[in-house]
Amino acid sequence: MFYFVIDILGTIAFAISGVLVAMNKKLDLFGVFIIAFVTSVGGGTLRDVLIGNTPVTWMQESIYMLIIALTVVFAIIFSNHLHHLRRTLFLFDTIGIGLFTLLGIEKGLTADLSPIMCVALGTITACFGGVIRDILCNEIPIIFRRKEIYATACILGGSSYFLLILLPFDGAYAYVAAIMIIIVVRLMAVKFNITLPNIYGRQKA
Amino acid sequence: MFYFVIDILGTIAFAISGVLVAMNKKLDLFGVFIIAFVTSVGGGTLRDVLIGNTPVTWMQESIYMLIIALTVVFAIIFSNHLHHLRRTLFLFDTIGIGLFTLLGIEKGLTADLSPIMCVALGTITACFGGVIRDILCNEIPIIFRRKEIYATACILGGSSYFLLILLPFDGAYAYVAAIMIIIVVRLMAVKFNITLPNIYGRQKA
Amino acid sequence: MFYFVIDILGTIAFAISGVLVAMNKKLDLFGVFIIAFVTSVGGGTLRDVLIGNTPVTWMQESIYMLIIALTVVFAIIFSNHLHHLRRTLFLFDTIGIGLFTLLGIEKGLTADLSPIMCVALGTITACFGGVIRDILCNEIPIIFRRKEIYATACILGGSSYFLLILLPFDGAYAYVAAIMIIIVVRLMAVKFNITLPNIYGRQKA
Numbered sequence: 174m175f176y177f178v179i180d181i182l183g184t185i186a187f188a189i190s191g192v193l194v195a196m197n198k199k200l201d202l203f204g205v206f207i208i209a210f211v212t213s214v215g216g217g218t219l220r221d222v223l224i225g226n227t228p229v230t231w232m233q234e235s236i237y238m239l240i241i242a243l244t245v246v247f248a249i250i251f252s253n254h255l256h257h258l259r260r261t262l263f264l265f266d267t268i269g270i271g272l273f274t275l276l277g278i279e280k281g282l283t284a285d286l287s288p289i290m291c292v293a294l295g296t297i298t299a300c301f302g303g304v305i306r307d308i309l310c311n312e313i314p315i316i317f318r319r320k321e322i323y324a325t326a327c328i329l330g331g332s333s334y335f336l337l338i339l340l341p342f343d344g345a346y347a348y349v350a351a352i353m354i355i356i357v358v359r360l361m362a363v364k365f366n367i368t369l370p371n372i373y374g375r376q377k378a
Numbered sequence: 379m380f381y382f383v384i385d386i387l388g389t390i391a392f393a394i395s396g397v398l399v400a401m402n403k404k405l406d407l408f409g410v411f412i413i414a415f416v417t418s419v420g421g422g423t424l425r426d427v428l429i430g431n432t433p434v435t436w437m438q439e440s441i442y443m444l445i446i447a448l449t450v451v452f453a454i455i456f457s458n459h460l461h462h463l464r465r466t467l468f469l470f471d472t473i474g475i476g477l478f479t480l481l482g483i484e485k486g487l488t489a490d491l492s493p494i495m496c497v498a499l500g501t502i503t504a505c506f507g508g509v510i511r512d513i514l515c516n517e518i519p520i521i522f523r524r525k526e527i528y529a530t531a532c533i534l535g536g537s538s539y540f541l542l543i544l545l546p547f548d549g550a551y552a553y554v555a556a557i558m559i560i561i562v563v564r565l566m567a568v569k570f571n572i573t574l575p576n577i578y579g580r581q582k583a
Numbered sequence: 584m585f586y587f588v589i590d591i592l593g594t595i596a597f598a599i600s601g602v603l604v605a606m607n608k609k610l611d612l613f614g615v616f617i618i619a620f621v622t623s624v625g626g627g628t629l630r631d632v633l634i635g636n637t638p639v640t641w642m643q644e645s646i647y648m649l650i651i652a653l654t655v656v657f658a659i660i661f662s663n664h665l666h667h668l669r670r671t672l673f674l675f676d677t678i679g680i681g682l683f684t685l686l687g688i689e690k691g692l693t694a695d696l697s698p699i700m701c702v703a704l705g706t707i708t709a710c711f712g713g714v715i716r717d718i719l720c721n722e723i724p725i726i727f728r729r730k731e732i733y734a735t736a737c738i739l740g741g742s743s744y745f746l747l748i749l750l751p752f753d754g755a756y757a758y759v760a761a762i763m764i765i766i767v768v769r770l771m772a773v774k775f776n777i778t779l780p781n782i783y784g785r786q787k788a
Contacts, residue, residue: 195522202574203529204522218428223628225637227430232495249577290642304719309509311518313721317605317614324613369612372659400727407779408734409727423633432635437700454782514714516723 176272181240183269186262187213188241191306192248193255198310202249208306209245213237215302220277220294224284263363270299271355274327275348278334292331300324320369322362330355381477386445388474391467392418393446396511397453398460403515407454413511414450418442420507425482425499429489468568476560478504479532480553483539497536505529525574527567535560586682591650593679596672597623598651601716602658603665608720612659618716619655623647625712630687630704634694673773680709681765684737685758688744702741710734730779732772740765 191212195205211218214231221229231237248255255262277298281291300316300323307314316323334351338344361367396417400410416423419436426434436442453460460467482503486496505521505528512519521528539556543549566572601622605615621628624641631639641647658665665672687708691701710726710733717724726733744761748754771777 196577198518199578200518200522201525202577204519205577207522222427222632223637223639223642225430225635227428228489228491228495229428232428232489232491232499235492235494238494238498284638286638286642287645289645289648290638293648294642308513308718309519309522311516311721313608313610314614314719317610317617317719320611372606372612372615372662373609401782403723404783405723405727406730407782409724410782412727427632430635432633433694433696433700434633437633437694437696437704440697440699443699443703513718514724514727516721 179268179272182265183272184213184237184240185244186265186269187302188244189248189262192245194306194310196252206245208309210241211309212302212306213241215305216273216298216300219301220280220298224280226280267356267359270327271330271352273299274331274355275352278331288335292328295331296324296327299327322359322367326355326358329358384473384477387470388477389418389442389445390449391470391474392507393449394453394467397450399511399515401457411450413514415446416514417507417511418446420510421478421503421505424506425485425503429485431485472561472564475504475532476535476557479536479560480557483536493540497533500536501529501532504532527563527572531560531563534563589678589682592675593682594623594647594650595654596675596679597712598654599658599672602655604716604720606662616655618719620651621719622712622716623651625715626683626708626710629711630690630708634690636690677766677769680737681740681762683709684741684765685762688741698745702738705741706734706737709737732768732777736765736768739768
């Protein structure tokens with residue numbers, strides 16, 4: 174139940190991020206809905222396709238489409254006021270990538286993948302909805318450009334999970350701890366302006 | 379046999395639309411063929427991948443590749459005269475999305491999906507070849523931008539199918555009726571210039 | 584063992600091509616890694632998804648991710664000197680597409696596809712990593728634009744394989760011969776500046 178609430182909050186935060194990008198591009202109602210939808214479920218869909226978990230999750234659980242549709246309607250009506258929610262949305266997004274990473278790792282374990290591939294799958298689940306959103310909006314994906322600690326937080330937290338269960342740590346605790354690590358790493362990176370290393374020498378990237 | 383003819387006409391119309399976009403971008407022969415190909419079969423391929431119906435349909439039925447290759451050759455040779463066919467192509471395209479939507483719905487029923495997801499799958503089948511075409515040509519997909527009643531026609535017609543079989547209506551009649559509804563909605567929308575509602579307030583989108 | 588070495592050399596060449604494109608776009612470290620990764624394994628991944636060979640190959644063989652990660656580190660450190668390796672990389676890339684085409688054909692045969700579809704699958708394996716790279720970097724894929732004999736070499740070599748085993752020719756010999764044909768066609772085309780036919784009449788495309 175607790176996880177379900179987080180899942181829904183993350184889905185809403187992702188959908189609103191999609192609405193904002195799509196409206197910025199002046200897309201029509203259908204375009205805004207599709208961008209919100211792929212931002213929310215695109216990462217999990219890519220994950221499901223790569224491991225052969227089909228029909229993909231959102232086709233089997235109509236709740237996601239319903240929530241995203243409601244979010245889109247709400248976000249369009251209140252689009253002039255969404256900037257007031259910026260901090261709340263950032264928080265939901267951060268909690269969302271934490272949970273989505275671990276959901277992806279779980280699916281990887283079910284598919285008998287190695288820990289490294291489970292972490293990759295978790296990161297795809299959390300981050301590649303935004304990648305597909307940006308591709309559909311004809312932009313280079315933002316997480317490839319800004320040196321932000323975003324996917325990196327998912328990779329660190331996901332790796333922690335496997336370290337923790339090695340210690341040995343109880344699985345359920347490790348699960349929660351890994352989500353917390355992703356959230357804390359992301360929040361700390363934003364607060365203290367920590368970025369990925371610059372790979373372009375002295376000139377400004 | 380009747381459906382097969384419509385399927386082929388739709389495939390040809392979609393392929394020609396791909397050739398036109400690709401030649402507009404000055405792509406080379408290989409690029410033009412690939413764009414024509416994904417425009418025609420991309421929607422069905424995405425559908426097959428999402429529900430795990432693999433190898434995807436076009437790999438199992440070589441007829442599509444053959445027809446698309448012939449269409450590309452024809453379209454390149456007569457590219458200066460294709461505008462004379464604009465009305466014919468529009469008609470084939472419209473009939474094509476009607477049939478492709480219902481083909482997608484059928485696949486969804488076979489995969490035990492809910493009616494809403496079947497309609498989504500039908501719409502993907504009919505509309506997402508064009509989305510992949512536009513992405514490969516580095517454009518924001520046209521169906522996300524123009525407020526046209528295109529995907530909306532597929533959604534309305536697809537939903538009608540499930541209403542009609544509830545009435546109860548014989549499946550085969552409902553199938554044909556739903557295709558007709560998609561065609562009529564699309565034609566009416568173009569004729570009377572009906573569009574999706576503007577979501578950007580007073581300023582022109 | 585011999586094939587394995589070629590496979591690794593091709594993977595490295597593809598990854599470096601990804602690094603070069605990504606650095607040219609000033610992507611960050613994560614972006615460079617992802618672009619290198621999809622350039623290397625994207626073609627095989629698309630192939631696996633289309634035929635339902637999941638989890639996709641790179642998830643089951645961690646060696647690829649390791650090699651790509653090392654290549655990315657090496658390529659970033661020596662990025663100012665990579666142009667010295669241009670000829671070597673071109674050669675590795677050419678050998679790579681030869682091998683990858685035949686690997687794709689093998690997978691197609693395992694999936695019971697027709698010879699034409701096997702050739703298509705081989706060409707996708709060899710060429711579509713670069714397509715995904717270009718899409719993620721917001722460019723029209725280079726192999727659709729430049730009239731180069733690249734995918735065409737894969738198609739010719741792949742088709743030769745099926746002609747050779749019809750003759751009849753021993754499978755293993757036909758396999759090596761087809762790889763050689765792809766390499767020779769590609770090298771000859773570059774050396775003698777042979778291109779795809781211009782489809783745009785007199786004006787320069």
